[in-house]
Amino acid sequence: MNANKSLWLHDYNIKSFEPLTSNMEADIVVIGAGLCGLLTAYMLKDTGQKIVIIDAGKIASGTSANNTAKITAQHGIMYKELFDKDESAARLYKKVCTDAIENYKKIITENNILCDYRECDALVYSIDEEYAKKIVDEYEIATQLGFDAYLTDTIEPNINVVNALGYKKQATFHPVKFMNEIVRLLEISGVKIYENTTAIDIEDDIVETEDGWEIRASHIVMATHFPFFKIKGLYSLKMQQERSYIVALSGINKKIENMYIDAYEYGYSFKQHGEYLLVCGQDHKTGEDEGEDRFKELEEYAKYLYPESQIACRWAAQDCMTLDNMPYIGKYSTLMPNCYVATGFKKWGITLSMVAANTIKDMIINRVNEESNLFSPSRFKIGSTKKLVEFATDSGVAFVKGHNNVFGISSELKLAKGDGVVMQHNNIKLAIYRGEDDKLTCVSAVCSHLGCVVKFNKSEKTWDCPCHGSRYDINGNVIEGPALEPLKKLF
Numbered sequence: 346m347n348a349n350k351s352l353w354l355h356d357y358n359i360k361s362f363e364p365l366t367s368n369m370e371a372d373i374v375v376i377g378a379g380l381c382g383l384l385t386a387y388m389l390k391d392t393g394q395k396i397v398i399i400d401a402g403k404i405a406s407g408t409s410a411n412n413t414a415k416i417t418a419q420h421g422i423m424y425k426e427l428f429d430k431d432e433s434a435a436r437l438y439k440k441v442c443t444d445a446i447e448n449y450k451k452i453i454t455e456n457n458i459l460c461d462y463r464e465c466d467a468l469v470y471s472i473d474e475e476y477a478k479k480i481v482d483e484y485e486i487a488t489q490l491g492f493d494a495y496l497t498d499t500i501e502p503n504i505n506v507v508n509a510l511g512y513k514k515q516a517t518f519h520p521v522k523f524m525n526e527i528v529r530l531l532e533i534s535g536v537k538i539y540e541n542t543t544a545i546d547i548e549d550d551i552v553e554t555e556d557g558w559e560i561r562a563s564h565i566v567m568a569t570h571f572p573f574f575k576i577k578g579l580y581s582l583k584m585q586q587e588r589s590y591i592v593a594l595s596g597i598n599k600k601i602e603n604m605y606i607d608a609y610e611y612g613y614s615f616k617q618h619g620e621y622l623l624v625c626g627q628d629h630k631t632g633e634d635e636g637e638d639r640f641k642e643l644e645e646y647a648k649y650l651y652p653e654s655q656i657a658c659r660w661a662a663q664d665c666m667t668l669d670n671m672p673y674i675g676k677y678s679t680l681m682p683n684c685y686v687a688t689g690f691k692k693w694g695i696t697l698s699m700v701a702a703n704t705i706k707d708m709i710i711n712r713v714n715e716e717s718n719l720f721s722p723s724r725f726k727i728g729s730t731k732k733l734v735e736f737a738t739d740s741g742v743a744f745v746k747g748h749n750n751v752f753g754i755s756s757e758l759k760l761a762k763g764d765g766v767v768m769q770h771n772n773i774k775l776a777i778y779r780g781e782d783d784k785l786t787c788v789s790a791v792c793s794h795l796g797c798v799v800k801f802n803k804s805e806k807t808w809d810c811p812c813h814g815s816r817y818d819i820n821g822n823v824i825e826g827p828a829l830e831p832l833k834k835l836f
């Protein structure tokens with residue numbers, strides 16, 4: 346097993362697809378082939394429309410292949426807050442997420458998809474009194490909303506908790522095994538798929554690719570995780586990215602049956618998959634990890650709980666967080682009526698990708714659905730305006746700090762092997778990395794997305810942007826967007 350690769354990617358079985366090499370016409374083009382894009386195409390595949398999917402890299406290998414794979418409507422503790430603001434929104438959110446779980450089951454059963462699907466409970470726990478009180482409040486609302494929920498004061502992982510709230514009839518699966526099959530079914534239905542085909546612009550009904558090809562389509566779905574436009578739609582103001590780390594432990598003495606997450610937003614999450622126990626945590630805003638070795642911290646914690654275990658593999662991923670804790674699903678912007686977006690899944694995008702796929706399908710086939718208002722990307726309610734200022738300020742502070750907090754380059758650079766630093770030389774911001782072989786690599790420190798200054802991520806040896814979460818390898822190549830272009834290589 347590759348120690349630095351997601352457990353799910355070890356079962357990647359999807360054939361490769363050629364890049365697009367000519368102009369095309371279609372009824373629907375889906376940009377991005379993670380769970381969200383693939384499920385959207387799946388939901389639309391029997392409508393008789395010609396569907397094309399393009400992906401900038403390999404399909405089904407982004408965040409959708411790097412998560413904890415819980416299929417659940419229990420998204421931490423959130424229902425009480427939502428219910429207090431807008432009861433009908435809480436009811437609708439619960440309904441669409443519960444329907445999404447059912448939909449997974451239906452698709453998996455009807456197509457005999459072997460993806461380790463199993464039903465179990467999802468529990469949110471508290472190790473302190475403050476959050477224990479929140480859990481009791483959440484339980485009361487959960488039962489009012491119709492969840493089959495219960496309170497308990499013990500959980501399966503080796504942690505002493507004050508209490509925990511369980512939701513019955515949730516599920517888990519192997520996301521890559523699932524996507525393997527979805528891709529096969531899409532191909533059988535005639536959906537055309539192109540890899541290594543990056544969309545760089547959309548003008549009216551035309552998607553333009555990096556290689557200069559154009560796809561003309563009546564409907565364009567942007568399922569790229571973080572939208573790639575810099576300005577259009579203002580998603581750079583409306584979203585931030587948050588990163589989390591996962592280890593898969595083997596050799597634990599007692600397997601767990603159900604799925605767990607700490608009620609505290611920076612707590613841990615646990616789930617069993619076969620012989621492996623996944624422990625996830627060490628969350629932080631992308632680009633703001635203050636030089637800590639997150640994997641080390643996570644591994645120490647996991648070993649403290651399960652001293653008998655071994656680390657089988659480990660990986661990290663990030664997701665988009667929105668202003669009001671609701672995803673953005675629907676029309677990309679009022680200025681782009683034929684373009685749809687699904688993003689801001691706040692680390693619950695397995696369930697919410699299914700929700701998005703259904704919502705967008707309904708919008709494309711002109712079927713009225715209730716949730717399009719709740720998730721509308723152009724909404725600004727449920728407390729969103731204060732957060733908008735916060736996000737914009739965070740981004741602005743990161744921008745200014747980044748540009749001010751760079752130090753003059755010294756004649757003798759004191760930089761440990763495997764470490765990186767941002768420095769300024771003749772008004773140029775440099776991101777310098779010293780390899781384990783002592784070799785220095787230097788790229789521009791200015792993010793190609795909107796010009797923020799990147800920071801070194803010591804855990805993963807990458808350059809991460811604190812403004813919108815773009816990530817680059819030490820040579821400046823884009824690992825994750827929204828940035829499309831690399832950091833300029835200087836030496």
Ligand SMILES: Cc1cc2nc3c(=O)[nH]c(=O)nc-3n(C[C@H](O)[C@H](O)[C@H](O)COP(=O)(O)OP(=O)(O)OC[C@H]3O[C@@H](n4cnc5c(N)ncnc54)[C@H](O)[C@@H]3O)c2cc1C
Pocket residue numbers: 376377378379380381382399400401402403404405406407408409410411412413414415416417542543544545568569570573588589590591625661662663664687688690691692693694695696697698826
């Ligand atoms: C650590 C972690 C744990 C998680 N655990 C869970 C969980 O247990 N349950 C749950 O519900 N959710 C979970 N999530 C969230 C969930 O995994 C994501 O929200 C979901 O997978 C996002 O799917 P996606 O299709 O939008 O993005 P992705 O899977 O990232 O797919 C986006 C695709 O778009 C492509 N793309 C990007 N830009 C372009 C472009 N310009 N042109 C063409 N293609 C492009 C990319 O190459 C990529 O393939 C977790 C997230 C994290 C970070």
